[in-house]
Amino acid sequence: MEHERCRRLGKRCVILIVFFVVLIVIVAVVLGLTLCQNKCEFESTFLSRCEKFNEYDCKKVWGAFQQAYVNKNSCKVPVEAYDPLIAAAPFKPQCNKTMFWSKTKDVVHGLTAKRNDCFVTLEDTLLGSVLDGLTWCGKEGSKDVACGDVTAMLSGSIDEPFDSTSNFASVEVPRFKAPRVKKLNVVMVIQNNAISNCTDPSLKNLTQALDKGITYSCKDVPESQIQECGAKPEIACGACW
Numbered sequence: 001m002e003h004e005r006c007r008r009l010g011k012r013c014v015i016l017i018v019f020f021v022v023l024i025v026i027v028a029v030v031l032g033l034t035l036c037q038n039k040c041e042f043e044s045t046f047l048s049r050c051e052k053f054n055e056y057d058c059k060k061v062w063g064a065f066q067q068a069y070v071n072k073n074s075c076k077v078p079v080e081a082y083d084p085l086i087a088a089a090p091f092k093p094q095c096n097k098t099m100f101w102s103k104t105k106d107v108v109h110g111l112t113a114k115r116n117d118c119f120v121t122l123e124d125t126l127l128g129s130v131l132d133g134l135t136w137c138g139k140e141g142s143k144d145v146a147c148g149d150v151t152a153m154l155s156g157s158i159d160e161p162f163d164s165t166s167n168f169a170s171v172e173v174p175r176f177k178a179p180r181v182k183k184l185n186v187v188m189v190i191q192n193n194a195i196s197n198c199t200d201p202s203l204k205n206l207t208q209a210l211d212k213g214i215t216y217s218c219k220d221v222p223e224s225q226i227q228e229c230g231a232k233p234e235i236a237c238g239a240c241w
C-alpha cells in the first residue's frame with residue numbers, strides 16, 4: 001500500500017521535473033535568441049550608420065567599439081579604453097561649423113540637415129550619429145569638441161535658456177578651451193511664445209562658465225529666419241542671422 005503510493009508520487013515527480021526542465025530549456029533558448037538578435041541588430045545598425053561616413057574603416061571601428069564597451073559597464077570604463085575607438089574614428093570637428101544646442105534639437109537638426117555646408121552638430125559626426133540617443137559616458141572622455149567659432153542655439157521659449165543641468169552646460173561648455181575655441185556665438189531661437197532672450201540672467205552664468213579668452217556674443221533670431229536659411233541654400237552661411 002505504502003509502496004504503491006510512493007511509486008505514484010515518484011512518477012508525478014518525474015513528470016514535474018521533466019516539465020520544468022523543458023520549460024527552462026525553452027526560456028533559455030528564447031532568451032539566448034533575443035540577446036543574440038539584439039547584439040546582431042546593434043552591430044548591423046552600427047555598421048550601416050557608420051558606412052554613411054565613407055572615410056572610415058567601419059569593421060575596425062566596430063572592433064574598437066566592442067573592445068571599449070561590450071560587456072562593460074560603460075560608466076566605469078577608464079578613459080584610456082576609449083583611445084582605440086577615438087583613434088579609429090577620430091572626431092573631425094570642423095572649425096567654425098560646430099553647432100551646439102540645448103532644448104532646440106528640432107530647429108537645429110532641421111537646419112543642419114539642409115545646410116551641412118554651414119553647420120554640423122556632434123550628432124552629424126561619426127560617433128555622434130552612431131551613438132545618438134544612447135547615454136554614453138565615454139563622450140565625457142573626449143576633450144576636443146570644437147574649435148574656431150562655435151555656435152550654440154538656445155531656446156527663448158523656456159525660463160532658463162542656459163540650464164546648468166543640461167548636457168550643454170555640464171558636458172560641452174566646460175570643454176570649450178581657448179585658444180582652440182575663439183568665439184561662442186549664442187543664437188536665441190525666438191518663437192512666437194518667447195519668454196526669454198539674450199538679456200536672460202541665466203546667460204550671465206554662461207559667460208562666467210566660459211573659459212577666459214573665448215569671446216561671447218548673443219543674438220535673438222526669429223525661428224522663421226532660421227527656417228529660411230535652411231530653405232534657401234543661396235543664403236551665405238554668415239548671412240543666416
Ligand SMILES: *[C@@H]1O[C@H](CO)[C@@H](O)[C@H](O)[C@H]1NC(C)=O
Pocket residue numbers: 095096148149
Ligand atoms: C573661422 O571664422 C573666423 C571669423 O569669421 C575666420 O577668421 C577664420 O579664418 C575661420 N576659420 C576657419 C578654419 O574657417
Ligand SMILES: *[C@@H]1O[C@H](CO)[C@@H](O)[C@H](O)[C@H]1NC(C)=O
Pocket residue numbers: 195196197198199220
Ligand atoms: C527681452 O526680454 C525682456 C524680459 O523678458 C524684455 O523686457 C525685453 O523687451 C526683451 N527684449 C527684446 C529685444 O525682445
Ligand SMILES: *[C@@H]1O[C@H](CO)[C@@H](O)[C@H](O)[C@H]1NC(C)=O
Pocket residue numbers: 160162164201202203205
Ligand atoms: C546660475 O547658476 C547657479 C549655480 O549653478 C544657479 O543656482 C542659478 O540659479 C543660476 N542662475 C540663473 C539665473 O540661471
